[in-house]
Amino acid sequence: MFTLTAEEIAYLRSKNSTTKVSTKSRSFVKAFTEKGLYMLATILKSPIAVSVTFAIIETFAKTR
Numbered sequence: 001m002f003t004l005t006a007e008e009i010a011y012l013r014s015k016n017s018t019t020k021v022s023t024k025s026r027s028f029v030k031a032f033t034e035k036g037l038y039m040l041a042t043i044l045k046s047p048i049a050v051s052v053t054f055a056i057i058e059t060f061a062k063t064r
Helices: 006-015 034-043 047-063
Strands: none
C-alpha cells in the first residue's frame, strides 16, 4: 500500500467528471498495488471481501 501525492489525486479527480473539483481531502489517499491486492485477498475470506476482490482483480486485468 502507498500514499498518493497531491498531484496524483488532482490527476485522478480530473479524470472523474462526477467528482467535485472543489472537494478537499484532509488526508492523502491510500492505494494498493496489484500485488498488494493479491496479498490482501489471501487474508480476507468473507464472502463480500472475496466478491469485491474478484471485481477489483478483473478491473486490473481489463486495464492491461
